[in-house]
Amino acid sequence: MTVKTVLLVDDSRVARMMARASIVKAFPSWLVMEAASGEEALTLATSCQPDFVLMDVNMPGMGGVATARQLRQTFPSAVITLLTANIQDSIRQEAEEIGIGFLTKPFREELLLQFLRSGSGVS
Amino acid sequence: MSDLIGELERDAVTELLNVAIGLAASSLSQLVRDEVRLTVPRIEFLASAAAAALLDKATGRAESVAVRQNFRSAFSGDILLVFPERSSLDLVRSMMGDDIPLDTLTELEQEALLEVGNIILNACLGSLANQLGIGIESSLPSYVRGRGARILGSGSVGTASELIMFLQVDFAVTAKNVQGYLAFVMDIVSAGQFTKAITAYLDRLMER
Numbered sequence: 263m264t265v266k267t268v269l270l271v272d273d274s275r276v277a278r279m280m281a282r283a284s285i286v287k288a289f290p291s292w293l294v295m296e297a298a299s300g301e302e303a304l305t306l307a308t309s310c311q312p313d314f315v316l317m318d319v320n321m322p323g324m325g326g327v328a329t330a331r332q333l334r335q336t337f338p339s340a341v342i343t344l345l346t347a348n349i350q351d352s353i354r355q356e357a358e359e360i361g362i363g364f365l366t367k368p369f370r371e372e373l374l375l376q377f378l379r380s381g382s383g384v385s
Numbered sequence: 386m387s388d389l390i391g392e393l394e395r396d397a398v399t400e401l402l403n404v405a406i407g408l409a410a411s412s413l414s415q416l417v418r419d420e421v422r423l424t425v426p427r428i429e430f431l432a433s434a435a436a437a438a439l440l441d442k443a444t445g446r447a448e449s450v451a452v453r454q455n456f457r458s459a460f461s462g463d464i465l466l467v468f469p470e471r472s473s474l475d476l477v478r479s480m481m482g483d484d485i486p487l488d489t490l491t492e493l494e495q496e497a498l499l500e501v502g503n504i505i506l507n508a509c510l511g512s513l514a515n516q517l518g519i520g521i522e523s524s525l526p527s528y529v530r531g532r533g534a535r536i537l538g539s540g541s542v543g544t545a546s547e548l549i550m551f552l553q554v555d556f557a558v559t560a561k562n563v564q565g566y567l568a569f570v571m572d573i574v575s576a577g578q579f580t581k582a583i584t585a586y587l588d589r590l591m592e593r
Contacts (some may be wrong), residue, residue: 273525274500276481276493320503320525347412347504349511354518367504368415 268378269294269312271303271329272345277367281316284371285378300329307333312340314378316365319343319346319353327353331360343377345369352376390576394583395428398552401583402426406554406567409505415448416501417479417558418526424555433537436551443555443566444469451536452502455524456510460578462550462571464510464523465537466502469564473498476563486518497527502526509567517586537570550576 268285270278278296285294295310297303301323307315315333319326330342343363346353357364362376391397403426410421429436440449444467468476477490477497485493503526514521515583529536552569571579 274496274503276497276500277503280481320523320527345518347507347511348523349408349508350514350520352514367507368412370415 266313268314300324315342316345324336405509408512409508429537437533458521460575
């Protein structure tokens with residue numbers, strides 16, 4: 263199996279733990295990197311060159327939408343989705359506009375894995 | 386106090402919150418993998434101190450833990466998820482699984498509750514925003530521990546004697562011995578703006 267790199271961006275350690283557990287169970291050989299803020303994600307992405315990015319929205323600092331927008335430009339081949347409890351239509355529309363997926367928390371494991379297999383992040 | 390909001394608006398608020406809190410309960414149900422039971426939302430206009438007494442009554446006057454978010458739109462206030470302290474570890478265990486050692490669970494308790502609050506409070510606010518056709522901004526969740534007065538007093542709304550709009554729903558995950566309360570707190574000015582948004586929503590419904 264091809265080794266992929268997933269970048270988890272969430273200010274909640276618990277949220278990162280839960281997502282990591284599901285990813286590692288399904289793809290034991292994949293590399294899972296973690297960032298606790300948008301700023302940290304931008305720095306980390308430069309070194310780890312992620313194939314997939316799971317991005318929380320409400321975080322201290324620059325926030326998930328702005329970070330995703332920047333990552334979309336810098337890493338056009340990365341498959342990016344928001345993974346957020348903020349279910350407002352306006353956030354979903356922003357995700358569409360940026361050209362990234364939209365997954366809601368709490369995530370359904372089958373949808374998360376579907377995203378990682380197919381690169382589609384709509385729930 | 387019933388003249389502060391008309392019967393039709395009160396009914397609309399109850400229905401909007403039923404949908405919003407239903408979605409929040411569905412999120413909680415996914416997290417704890419069990420059924421969540423809800424009461425019908427109660428809307429009351431009362432002094433902050435009286436609201437604190439209501440919270441204390443609901444928690445058996447025990448210490449509680451709460452996750453609070455401040456929200457802003459045409460109206461603003463606080464939304465709170467409150468658990469009796471004795472329920473909180475059971476909730477975290479339900480969410481993280483039984484195979485995590487107790488000391489790790491205890492270490493993660495506060496962060497896990499913040500994430501539960503983040504998911505549930507945003508589900509509720511997001512549903513409300515989508516139904517009303519407005520945007521609602523919210524702060525990051527914060528964690529508070531204490532009795533009712535401390536939990537309500539930590540927020541952005543009102544002094545002990547100021548009149549507030551207090552919306553409360555009780556929920557329970559019976560099989561997991563977890564219960565809690567979800568509350569919206571708005572001052573009277575915001576409650577007036579909130580009622581206007583409800584009236585506009587009702588007008589749109591009538592035009593259909």
